Amino acid sequence: MNISGNLKAYIPLADMISSSFGDICEVVIHDLKDPQNxxxxxxxxxxxxxxxxxxxxHLIKDVLLSKDFKNDYKSNYIFRLENGKRIKSSTxxxxxxxxxxxxxxxxxxxxxxxLRMQSFLDxxxxxxxxxxxxxxxxxINSFDNVSEIIDSLIxxxxxxxxxxxxxxxxxxxLLTFMYDKGIFQMKGSIDKVANKLNSSPVTIYSYLxxxxxxx
Numbered sequence: 001m002n003i004s005g006n007l008k009a010y011i012p013l014a015d016m017i018s019s020s021f022g023d024i025c026e027v028v029i030h031d032l033k034d035p036q037n038x039x040x041x042x043x044x045x046x047x048x049x050x051x052x053x054x055x056x057x058h059l060i061k062d063v064l065l066s067k068d069f070k071n072d073y074k075s076n077y078i079f080r081l082e083n084g085k086r087i088k089s090s091t092x093x094x095x096x097x098x099x100x101x102x103x104x105x106x107x108x109x110x111x112x113x114x115l116r117m118q119s120f121l122d123x124x125x126x127x128x129x130x131x132x133x134x135x136x137x138x139x140i141n142s143f144d145n146v147s148e149i150i151d152s153l154i155x156x157x158x159x160x161x162x163x164x165x166x167x168x169x170x171x172x173x174l175l176t177f178m179y180d181k182g183i184f185q186m187k188g189s190i191d192k193v194a195n196k197l198n199s200s201p202v203t204i205y206s207y208l209x210x211x212x213x214x215x
Contacts, residue, residue, distance in 0.1 A: 003040040006096050007031055007103050011041055017107060018044040024113075030056055030104040035157045036177060038104075047108050048081060059104060060153075060182035063091045064146050078111075085112055093149070101149050150186045154178070158196050171197060175207050184208065 003011075007029055014027035026047035030038040039054045063074045073092035080086055088111045094103035157178060166174075175193070183189050190208075194201045 004031065007040060010105055014041060014043040021109065024110045026108040028106040032101060032103050032153060033156050035153055047110050048087065061185065064149060065185055085110060101152055150183065150189065151192060154183060154192060154196060163198055172207050176211050179208060179211055
């Protein structure tokens with residue numbers, strides 16, 4: 001798979017980070033101009049078994065729509081693999097010279113052995129942890145910024161599609177991809193997608209109901 005010059009510049013950084021942390025660390029570069037096949041580079045892919053040509057999984061649900069997303073990144077969020085292993089991940093957006101979002105740089109670290117070590121130390125020292133409930137939300141990244149990024153993703157997902165020739169099944173397949181990636185968790189996204197597909201919001205709602213019933 002071809003990788004654009006802007007994103008290719010991040011390959012040495014990806015390899016440096018993964019080699020610095022060893023076998024517990026994986027780095028993935030995404031090209032968000034091609035959302036359906038966004039993975040363009042994987043360094044040390046034995047953590048999540050990510051492959052070039054796959055799509056993103058956590059970008060919208062765990063990063064863009066998180067209250068902790070600020071300054072174009074979110075760090076230290078946890079997700080589980082199908083085998084139950086927990087992964088600590090950090091994701092930063094990549095912008096081009098025009099400040100348009102073109103990619104994402106993701107670091108995934110396997111933390112199971114750290115968690116086992118933490119459990120042992122907690123038991124050994126019998127220390128009680130304080131809960132941190134006073135974190136203040138940072139409003140640097142506004143709703144408009146996230147909305148703009150997701151709008152761009154919608155545009156890229158629909159790009160190069162001949163809308164006049166798209167059949168009902170084609171539209172459902174496209175909406176299924178968006179649904180799985182969390183596009184419709186963003187307020188107003190149904191109206192935006194309807195407009196892009198030259199359909200009514202009612203039609204999009206009916207397609208989504210069909211998709212949900214098939215799950």
